[in-house]
Amino acid sequence: MTAPLPPAPRGGSRVPLRVTLVALLVGLVAVALLVTALATTSLLRSYLTDQQDESLRSTVSQASPRVLQACLDGEYRVTPQGAYAGCLPPEADAVVDFQGPADDDSLPRLDGADVAAGDFAHHPRTVRAEDGTRWRVMSGELPGGYALVVGLDLEADQRAIKRLAAIEAVVGFVVLSVLAVAGNLLVRNSLRPLAEVERTAQAIAAGDLSQRVPAGDQRTEVGRLSSALNGMLSRIESAFRAQQASEAEARGSEEKMRRFVADASHELRTPLTSIRGFAELYRQGAVGTDEDVTRLMQRIESEGARMGELVEDLLLLARLDQRRPLAVAPVDLAELAGDAVHDARAVQPERPISLHLEEDLADVPVVLGDEARLRQVLGNLVTNALTHTPPDARITVTVGADPDPDVVQVRVADEGPGMGPEDARRAFERFYRADSSRTRADGASTAGGTGLGLAIVASLVAAHGGSVDLTTAPGEGATFTVRLRREGPPAGGAAPPA
Missing domain, CATH: 1.10.287.130 (Signal transduction histidine kinase, dimerisation/phosphotransfer (DHp) domain)
Incomplete structure (x- = not known):
């Protein structure tokens, strides 16, 4: 039964990281664009207002006698350029309009008392008309106690500011749209390794520990x-x-x-x-x-x-x-092989047994090892050949060189019946014998009769840091090859377990 999945943490965000990052990026850029747009609009409005104020100051300071005459005449002239002019006679409460737009509702609403008090004299001010039109108005002095009032329509400036705001809105929308698409692609490519990490983690959770993150x-x-x-x-x-x-x-x-x-x-x-x-x-x-x-x-x-x-x-x-240490000393393998052949001839004088020293031996076949144990290795191999081959089967003990110059080989070969693959694979197991019977035919006390001889050989050779191999086939005899290093067993001379 599959264990239930643990509940998702309540405090965790359900929004994917990619969406969160893109939304955060777009939001930050949107705030930056908004602040930029507000600052630009405010600067433009201040600039345009300053231009209007400069124009009003110039008009007031350069007023000619004709302006006073127009005020005295009281004749109103329509000007489509968005300019206004009027005057306040001495001791009067209302401003006399003599130049401005055609519609009276578009004229600026001016209080004569404010004009007489000089509220418009030093700094231009913004006033509204009945129809909501905004005017920038300033006053100045005329001969005879008259006050000149001039104004400029701000509608053109407002249209310019609104147009700028519209352009900023369109450009901001386009920028944010492009940024959202580009940011999505960029974040997706950047987080692709994390997706690989996720897939790897899922594979490992399924039991495949060989998976790795790219x-x-x-x-x-x-x-x-x-x-x-x-x-x-x-x-x-x-x-x-x-x-x-x-x-x-x-x-x-x-x-x-x-x-x-x-x-x-x-x-x-x-x-x-x-x-x-x-x-x-x-x-x-x-x-x-x-x-x-x-x-x-x-x-x-x-x-x-x-x-x-x-x-x-x-x-x-x-x-x-138990990995007990060996008594390590220089050992002549040729001498041990000769003694093993001599002992075998004493046991079975009629059997053809020979010793062969290969000519490619560059040095004396001396290794560092435990002489008594190495003598037991060769004795067990030779006795094994004597026990499991017919009396007329030839046995050859060879001492030779190895492709590795630091290794010496000793081979014990017989011309007996050989072994099958399964028997050869288990030959060095303890108590294993090719014959399934656990009793000996003649009851003689021979080494290897208990099924421990080859197991002891494998353990002793491994204790010396060497190896033993078996080459055999049914009807082709058997060859045991022992390889021993000249420098002897590993440090400490401890025997590994068989």
Whole structure:
């Protein structure tokens, strides 16, 4: 059953990061455009107002006698240019208009008292007409106590400002639209590695620890994030693989230990059963003659020796598993090979057994190692060949060079029946024998008869930092090749477990 997904956090934003970034960018630019538009409009309005004020001051300061005459005549003239002129007679309350627009509602509303008080004399002021038209008005003095009032229509300026505002609005809308599209594309491309990170995380959550985030430019935050994530994922994968390997190794070790204990118990039970049976025969008086007693004692002694050899082999493998140090010293492999051949000839004088030293040996085949253990390696290999091949099968022990000049080879080859692929693959396992039967045909106490000889060879060679290989096929004999380094076992001379 699939576990339910955890609820989404309530405080988190539901808006995608890409939309948030684009909206923030567009909003900031919109605020900037708005502030710019307001500042531009305000500056333009101030500029236009200053221009109107300068024009009014110039008109007031350059007023001619004709202006006073027009005021005295009282004749009103229509001017379509948006200009206004009027005068305030002495002791009068109303301004006399003598120049301005055709519509009376468009004339500026002026209070004679304000004009007489000089409110318009020094600084132009803005006044409105009945129809809402805005005028910029200023007053000045005329001969005879008259006051001149002039004004300029601000509608043209207002139209210019409104047009500018419209242009700014259109341009701002176009800029924001282009910015939104370009920002969306830019943010999407910038966040594409994060999408890869998301897909990688989903794949890892599904169990694929080999996934990695595509590497990016280390000068960018996303590139550095990708590198950090890849480093973290590599360490996680390594730790997970190591844990899996450790668990598999533990399961394999447990299975091997269980099989080892079962096989050791069986191998020890066989001679013990024989010894107990022979003793029972003697106790019951089934052995009558001295010759039978002698034969019975020999069988008991033989089974006891067999059991002792098995115990010695088990103790040796236990010591190797504990990585006990070796007694390292220079060892001549040619000498050990010669002794192994000599011992084999003493056991089976009629068998063709030969020693061969290859001519390509550039130096004396001396390695650093434990002489007693290396002697046991060659002895077990030769004894294995003697045990599992016919009496007339040739056995050849060869000492030669290796493609690696720091390595020496020792090969033990026989012309026996050979082994199949499955038997060859398991030849170095403890208590494994090609013959499924757990009893020996002749009951002789021979090395390797318990199925531990080749396992001891593999453990001892590994303890010396070397390797042992088997080359065989049915009907083609078997060749065991031991490779040992001249500098000897790894530092400390500790034996790794078999």
